[in-house]
Amino acid sequence: MSIYVTGATGELGSLVITHLLKQMSASRITAIVRNVEKASSLAERGIEVRYGDYSDPASLAKAFAGASRLLFVSSPDSDDTNRIVQHANVVKAAKEAGVGHIAYTSFAFAEQSAIPLAHVHLATEHAIRTTGIPYTFLRNSLYTEVFVNPALHASVEHGAVVTNTGTGTLNTATRNDLAAAAAEVLAGEGHENKTYTLVSDQTWSFDELARIMSEITGKPIVHRAVSFAEQKSMLIHDAGLPEPVAGMIAGIYQAVAEGETSKTSGDLRSLIGTPAPLKDTVKQVLQA
Ligand SMILES: NC(=O)c1ccc[n+]([C@@H]2O[C@H](COP(=O)([O-])OP(=O)(O)OC[C@H]3O[C@@H](n4cnc5c(N)ncnc54)[C@H](OP(=O)(O)O)[C@@H]3O)[C@@H](O)[C@H]2O)c1
Numbered sequence: 369m370s371i372y373v374t375g376a377t378g379e380l381g382s383l384v385i386t387h388l389l390k391q392m393s394a395s396r397i398t399a400i401v402r403n404v405e406k407a408s409s410l411a412e413r414g415i416e417v418r419y420g421d422y423s424d425p426a427s428l429a430k431a432f433a434g435a436s437r438l439l440f441v442s443s444p445d446s447d448d449t450n451r452i453v454q455h456a457n458v459v460k461a462a463k464e465a466g467v468g469h470i471a472y473t474s475f476a477f478a479e480q481s482a483i484p485l486a487h488v489h490l491a492t493e494h495a496i497r498t499t500g501i502p503y504t505f506l507r508n509s510l511y512t513e514v515f516v517n518p519a520l521h522a523s524v525e526h527g528a529v530v531t532n533t534g535t536g537t538l539n540t541a542t543r544n545d546l547a548a549a550a551a552e553v554l555a556g557e558g559h560e561n562k563t564y565t566l567v568s569d570q571t572w573s574f575d576e577l578a579r580i581m582s583e584i585t586g587k588p589i590v591h592r593a594v595s596f597a598e599q600k601s602m603l604i605h606d607a608g609l610p611e612p613v614a615g616m617i618a619g620i621y622q623a624v625a626e627g628e629t630s631k632t633s634g635d636l637r638s639l640i641g642t643p644a645p646l647k648d649t650v651k652q653v654l655q656a
Contacts, residue, residue, distance in 0.1 A: 370434055371554050372467075374400040374420065374458070375441030377407050380473065383547030384439060384554070385410065391555045400431045422454035428461030437469040437554050438462055440496075448488050455492040463499040469560065470496055471504040471553050473546075476539070476567045477631055478507060482623050502560040504553050509567035509636075510620070510629060512540040516577070516649050524585050524654065528592045532599040533574050536624040539567035539632050542644045549639040565633035572646045580650050596622050 371388060375381035376399035388397055394414035401407045402421040411417045420431030422443050432438060440458055445451045462470055475481065475489040489507075496503050515538065523529040549566050553559045578591040594602070596618050603614035623629065636643055 369436040370396055370398060371437045371439070372398045372400055372432060372435040373439045373441070373554075374422075376410060376415075376417075377401045377403060378441060378444070380543050380547055380550075381439070381441050382410075383544055384441075384550045385415065387548050387551030388555060389413070391551065398435070400428075422457055425457045425461055428458055429464045432462055432465035432467050435462075435465065435467045437471065438467045439550055439554055440470055440472045442473050442489065442492070448485060451485075451488045452491050455488065456495055459492070459495045459499060462501060467501055469502045469504070470499075471506055471550060471559075472496055473550070474505045474507045474563075476507045476509045476565050476633075477628070480628075482626070482628060483620065504559045504561075505563040506546070506550055506553065507563060507565045508546050509539050509541045511546070512542045512644075512646065512649050514620070515540065516646070516653055518653060518656075520581065520650070520653055524581060524587060524589060527588055528590050529574055529578050529581070530592045530594055530599070530602065531574050532594050532596045532618055532621045532625060534593050534625040535573060535575070536627060536630065537571035537573050538624055538629045539569075539571050540629065541566060541568050541636055542649055545636060545640055545643045549636055552639045564635040564639065566636045566639075567629075567631070567633050568643045569632045569634050569637055570643075571630060571632060577646065577650065580647050581654065584647075584651055584654050 373381050373384055398416045398418060399407055399410045400418050400420040404417055404419050407417040418431040420428045443451045443454045474493055475486050478486040478489045493505055546566055574591040578589045581589045600614045600618040603609045603617055604611055
């Protein structure tokens with residue numbers, strides 16, 4: 369059985385390959401990449417590397433030939449309309465190439481989401497269903513790393529994490545845990561035509577994050593809750609972010625405040641066991 373992974377030079381895709389290699393030989397894995405040079409370390413590990421660009425349909429049909437199972441990692445393009453076109457290219461090429469099974473990295477609780485990118489994921493799931501190819505929808509949470517990343521060093525310095533998440537809670541999972549779940553589905557059996565909601569079954573809040581940061585650093589750090597408008601203005605004027613990026617970040621925080629990321633599921637734990645505790649991820653970031 370041959371397993372093909374798109375986005376293999378990206379953060380999630382490369383972690384999926386690391387997890388697959390714990391379960392199978394490199395000869396069973398093919399990496400689909402838009403930049404073959406960037407994939408040299410994969411080729412060195414014995415993985416076949418093929419060129420395939422989501423915006424170049426002919427390249428995709430060739431790249432997918434022979435795939436028993438395909439992990440389709442969603443495009444990072446910032447234009448959602450363009451992303452839907454790219455995703456349709458991938459789905460059409462998978463059908464033409466006779467791919468046996470598609471696992472797609474979708475978005476948790478997409479139907480109820482107020483975050484605009486949910487439209488891309490739902491459209492892609494529907495496109496995949498039109499092919500008749502067995503599928504597994506890996507409805508990923510927001511990554512823990514979207515919130516817990518080196519930017520927290522500045523919060524340690526200022527003694528405050530400032531967000532407009534209010535008392536909202538988050539069901540995030542790390543990229544590594546989501547990659548382990550994808551590898552489990554690709555290598556395992558019985559996942560045809562299933563939709564998995566891959567979120568943590570234990571939520572956290574920014575108040576809790578600030579407490580954990582205090583514990584790890586030994587410095588007093590609080591969570592300071594601000595409004596959407598204050599947050600956006602701070603991101604533009606203090607952090608120097610462009611207006612659309614500031615709006616997107618404050619928008620995600622607002623969705624958290626409104627309960628979008630508060631729902632839990634046991635699907636991730638069923639696939640991989642206990643997800644990484646928040647404290648471990650915070651330690652990795654602050655002690656790096
Ligand atoms: N759940 C979340 O919180 C969250 C957050 C951010 C993104 N996402 C979504 O999850 C996906 C995977 O996350 P990630 O962290 O692995 O993102 P990433 O590190 O940006 O990886 C994206 C991958 O897609 C490849 N790619 C980009 N444009 C392509 C194209 N036109 N044709 C073929 N491949 C293309 C990139 O290739 P290069 O290496 O050549 O750039 C890279 O390998 C993202 O693409 C995005 O759709 C989810």
